[in-house]
Amino acid sequence: MNERQRYRTVDLPFYRSEIAPILPDRVLDFHAHTWRCRDWQKVPWQAGVKGAKYMVTTPDYPIEQLLKDGKTAFPDRPYSAVCFGAPMPAADLDRTNAYTLSARRHTGLFPLIVTGRDRIPADRLRAMIAAGFFGFKVILNWQGNDYSNVTVADMIGPAEMELADELRLVVLLHVPRSERLADPAIQKGVQALSRRYPRSQIVLAHCGRCYTPDEMRDSIRSIEKLDNVYLDTSMVMDPTVLEIIFDRIDSRRVLFATDFPVAAMRGRRVYVMDHWVDIVLEGYEKSDYRLASNGIRATFMSWEIALAIRRAAERVGLSRSRLRAVFHDNGMALLDRVKKE
Numbered sequence: 001m002n003e004r005q006r007y008r009t010v011d012l013p014f015y016r017s018e019i020a021p022i023l024p025d026r027v028l029d030f031h032a033h034t035w036r037c038r039d040w041q042k043v044p045w046q047a048g049v050k051g052a053k054y055m056v057t058t059p060d061y062p063i064e065q066l067l068k069d070g071k072t073a074f075p076d077r078p079y080s081a082v083c084f085g086a087p088m089p090a091a092d093l094d095r096t097n098a099y100t101l102s103a104r105r106h107t108g109l110f111p112l113i114v115t116g117r118d119r120i121p122a123d124r125l126r127a128m129i130a131a132g133f134f135g136f137k138v139i140l141n142w143q144g145n146d147y148s149n150v151t152v153a154d155m156i157g158p159a160e161m162e163l164a165d166e167l168r169l170v171v172l173l174h175v176p177r178s179e180r181l182a183d184p185a186i187q188k189g190v191q192a193l194s195r196r197y198p199r200s201q202i203v204l205a206h207c208g209r210c211y212t213p214d215e216m217r218d219s220i221r222s223i224e225k226l227d228n229v230y231l232d233t234s235m236v237m238d239p240t241v242l243e244i245i246f247d248r249i250d251s252r253r254v255l256f257a258t259d260f261p262v263a264a265m266r267g268r269r270v271y272v273m274d275h276w277v278d279i280v281l282e283g284y285e286k287s288d289y290r291l292a293s294n295g296i297r298a299t300f301m302s303w304e305i306a307l308a309i310r311r312a313a314e315r316v317g318l319s320r321s322r323l324r325a326v327f328h329d330n331g332m333a334l335l336d337r338v339k340k341e
């Protein structure tokens with residue numbers, strides 16, 4: 001079966017029966033990438049260092065391909081996305097951010113600056129926001145599956161957060177450490193940011209990296225009362241994780257997200273023991289925690305994320321309008337609050 005046949009005979013019927021009925025008129029993806037490897041000092045997974053093959057993906061993911069993947073995933077709905085470059089040590093930040101800003105040529109793309117503590121002076125950040133960015137994607141200052149021992153305060157500092165507080169910027173944060181948001185030191189770090197900078201809009205990528213129910217169970221109370229802390233659902237495909245979230249916090253703090261190009265793969269993220277594993281069809285690059293088989297049926301991970309949200313919503317009795325808002329309005333409310341003049 002070639003790509004077109006698979007799309008028409010396997011993917012689209014599934015989309016029409018399972019996904020389309022829960023979506024609003026337009027879809028906002030709150031976490032998507034776009035990059036060119038010529039804006040990196042090196043391709044991370046070719047560096048040959050420990051942990052380098054943590055997440056092997058395409059070395060070039062231009063804006064046009066992101067828009068195409070959005071169209072493939074949501075063929076009958078306008079697709080919008082909060083997008084940013086590769087938030088990793090190998091990225092040349094000036095070039096990466098300049099390329100992301102060029103996404104503003106397309107309607108419905110909302111760029112974030114990849115930066116971190118004291119990486120770019122505050123006056124330059126301010127000028128970049130005026131030029132069209134909506135906030136920050138905090139850089140991961142470690143390599144691959146070394147989850148690092150840094151703290152939240154090591155990743156983003158007062159200079160960036162004061163600006164975020166003043167201009168109500170989005171601060172998209174991928175929390176570090178192997179215990180993720182369940183780590184008490186990380187919880188304290190997020191709470192400190194939220195309380196010290198209450199007007200900033202802090203979004204925890206991948207629901208605080210809690211892909212498994214146990215991780216979320218040990219995390220959710222730490223952010224329950226922090227109204228300016230939001231969760232993006234990128235690569236979270238476990239309904240129980242989302243059920244725990246909807247049970248504890250206002251669904252308006254949950255933002256649909258994919259993590260394209262990763263979620264453009266056909267497959268599903270599951271967990272085995274205490275760590276996630278990506279089960280995918282054959283043909284993708286080899287990567288840590290990625291198992292390939294053509295012995296399964298599979299469709300796009302972006303739809304598995306949507307399905308997990310739907311199943312969780314059904315379990316907790318979330319209303320249809322609240323469910324629909326997760327896919328667009330909840331995220332748009334954050335973007336609308338950013339002070340752009």
Ligand SMILES: [Zn+2]
Pocket residue numbers: 031033259
């Ligand atoms: Zn990402």
